[in-house]
Amino acid sequence: MLAIAEYVVRGALSGAIYALLAVPMSLMFVTVRTIDFAVGAYALIAAAVCWSVGGALGLAAGLGAAMACAAFMAIIFLALKRLGCEDHIIYALASFGLATALASLVLWWWGTQAFVRDAFSDPWSVGGIRLAPQGVINFALILLLVGALHLLIQHTSLGRMMRAAAANQTGAALASIPVQGIQVGTYLAGGLLGGLAGLLVLYSAGLDFTAPLGLTLSGFGAAIIFGIGSPLRGFFGGLAMGIAQALAAGYASAMVAGMVPFLFVLLVLTTSRFGEEALAGGRP
Amino acid sequence: MIKSITRRVVLAAAVAGLAAPALAQGADRGPVKLGAVLSLSGPAAVFGIPERDAIQAVLKQMHSTTPDGRRIDLVLVDDKSNPTEAARAVSQVINNDQVVAIIGPSTGSGILAAGPIAQRLKVPLLGPAGTLAITDPKNEFYPWVFRVAPSDIVDIRVILRDMAKSKTKKVGIFYQEDAYGKTGVDEAKIFGPTIGLNVVDTVSAPYTATDLTAQATKLRNAGVEAVFLQVSISALGSSFLKAARQVGLDVPIYANAGLAQRSFAENTGPEAEGLRVLSIGNIPFDPVGGEVELAKMLQAEGKVPQGWGELVGTNALMAAVAAIDAQKGKEITGESMRDTLETLCNFKAYARGKACFAKDKHDGWGEDALVITELRNKQLKTLD
Structure with missing residues (x-):
């Protein structure tokens, strides 16, 4: 029984990172009706810059670099709009292109090395389970952040404006809502959250230039599993994916453990009402 | 005056006559084109980039010329760590650039994807990968793939x-x-x-x-x-x-x-x-013998030795160089390179151990390289 509990706890701690990556995707879908596939690349850039600079300044520099990349994506988004592009798939593909370019930039500048930092040397023992302090801190931080964002979107005027901008851009603009400003702000928030995820991974397991695609797909899986329209659902989606991965690693044969979490996502999407809503792009 | 001009013309003709055979030999001995299809981006760039750096450093040291004086032109293409891209790149360097041998692709899956193309277009691959299947005699393309690293x-x-x-x-x-x-x-x-x-x-x-x-x-x-x-x-x-x-x-x-x-x-x-x-070997931290020499070449180019990628990359290059020089005075084609590679043994390379290929042995390096x-x-x- 303790063994199962240990896998569940470990899965929840690792799933929190997926949850943090899912949040900017949900936000983007709520406001712009597209997906920013460069979120994983923002995480990589933040980790690489923080690793190079080091210390508290490194954390700030990492987040700044990630936001600068997100600002560049926002400029691409605005340029495409200026050119008359209203197809949200094109915005998503543009972000995918930016992610590839950022991964290549990291490969060119930093090479193939892994970016890893340690903040704590000794694990904590909680109920007989040895846990990395960084994992526990990650979980608490992400829980607070997701809760705050949920309140922001559901219970503040800014959140109402964001949702209105997504539901009906023309109507929102006529109601004096700065639609474009909200959209650009959402891209920047994506950079901030993606960058934060990168810093947490840097101090947890570490990452290298190959990480962006995997991080993005994990975040996307977490975002859609219980419905993409809510960061809170994204949080629980991340936890569910992390726990499914940990249980699969612990109890399934190594031959099939890798596919179990994705089968789990497929199962939820095809059998639950959340799945229908996610596929339809429904919002809460 | 006329006599003087006549003498000059005769002298010029004599010089031209003496030079003609040399010019003809030079035409025969034009540059040999080698392809390098390496993973310069994607996950396998960890190995592909050091392979490229070492190949370029050694070629520069050799002035792109073999010990026997044959010029080498290298055609470098990134396979993006993608087997499909590797197969496409191998086809490209053979059809467009007329290479006679190819270093790479960097990954085992890339070599397996490109093997049938190498077989069809009759140009050998010098694979720097340990993946067992690349030199499996059951492969139809077996005659065209040579491994330049110990197998997995x-x-x-x-x-x-x-x-x-x-x-x-x-x-x-x-x-x-x-x-x-x-x-x-x-x-x-x-x-x-x-x-x-x-x-x-x-x-x-x-x-x-x-x-x-x-x-x-x-x-x-x-x-x-x-x-x-x-x-x-x-x-x-x-x-x-x-x-x-x-x-x-x-x-x-x-x-x-x-x-x-x-x-x-x-x-x-x-x-x-x-x-x-x-x-x-251990070129980054404890180099010995040829590794020291290769490390110096890399450092001269501002490169820091990263691991064994440099060694397997140059294993492939040196095997190709040895095969070219072994065909002294002959026309070099993909088929002649393949046939010659199967006869090479104990040629100069920078990795440890003795390298030998044979008709039934396409794994050049063994335990003594480790x-x-x-x-x-x-x-x-x-x-x-």
Whole structure:
């Protein structure tokens, strides 16, 4: 029984990172009706810059670099709009292109090395389970952040404006809502959250230039599993994916453990009402 | 005056007559084009970039000319660590650039994808990969693929034999989810019991896993006495070592050659101290013989030796150079290169060990190219 509990706890701690990556995707879908596939690349850039600079300044520099990349994506988004592009798939593909370019930039500048930092040397023992302090801190931080964002979107005027901008851009603009400003702000928030995820991974397991695609797909899986329209659902989606991965690693044969979490996502999407809503792009 | 002009014309004609054979020989001995299809981006760039750097450094040192005076033109293409791209690139350098041999592709899956094309267009591949299947005699394209590194089976046998020297009996394996990882775990399960090692559990992860504590927990719960890592992604290796420390998996850990990289050694924390890693030579930290020479060439180009990528890349180049010079005075084609490669033995290369190819032996390098190293103070030290 303790063994199962240990896998569940470990899965929840690792799933929190997926949850943090899912949040900017949900936000983007709520406001712009597209997906920013460069979120994983923002995480990589933040980790690489923080690793190079080091210390508290490194954390700030990492987040700044990630936001600068997100600002560049926002400029691409605005340029495409200026050119008359209203197809949200094109915005998503543009972000995918930016992610590839950022991964290549990291490969060119930093090479193939892994970016890893340690903040704590000794694990904590909680109920007989040895846990990395960084994992526990990650979980608490992400829980607070997701809760705050949920309140922001559901219970503040800014959140109402964001949702209105997504539901009906023309109507929102006529109601004096700065639609474009909200959209650009959402891209920047994506950079901030993606960058934060990168810093947490840097101090947890570490990452290298190959990480962006995997991080993005994990975040996307977490975002859609219980419905993409809510960061809170994204949080629980991340936890569910992390726990499914940990249980699969612990109890399934190594031959099939890798596919179990994705089968789990497929199962939820095809059998639950959340799945229908996610596929339809429904919002809460 | 006329007499003087006549004498000059006669002299010029005589000089031209003497020069003519030389000019004709020069025309025959035009540059030989070699292709290099390497992984310069994507996950396998860890090895592809050092392969490229070393090939370029050696060519520069040789003034792009073989010892016998034959000029070499290198055509370099990135296969993006993608087998489809590798096959396309091999086709491109043969059809468009008329190369007579190809260094690469960098990965085993790339070589397997490009093998049928090499066979159809009759140009040999010099593959710097350990993947067993690339030189399987059952392949229809077997005559056209030559391996310039020890095979995965040789690697695994050497590292497991080192593990068996201790009193370890119960081994756990962590491997990455790809052909490299799967081949390693399969061979370890076959070879381990023959030397008293019982593989009691195996765990795996994709390249991009961000947390490996569940995998480390499973091996800890299985009561393993040692762990064997079959991974080539340094982030995955360092992540597993951190996870092992976090969950209390305090047993000796051994790693295959995938982790014998400067970036891995220098960027892992204290949890990696004492890790035993197999390597093809040890050019970054303990170079000997030809490795010292190659390290100097790289440093002259402002490059820092990264691992064994440099050695296997230059193994391929030096095999091609030896094959070109062995065909002195003959027309060089893909077929003549293939035929000559099968006769090469003990030619100059920078890696350790004696390299030999034959008609029924397309694996050029063996156990004598390998060393066991131990990670100490962020350096891989060669063990005696």
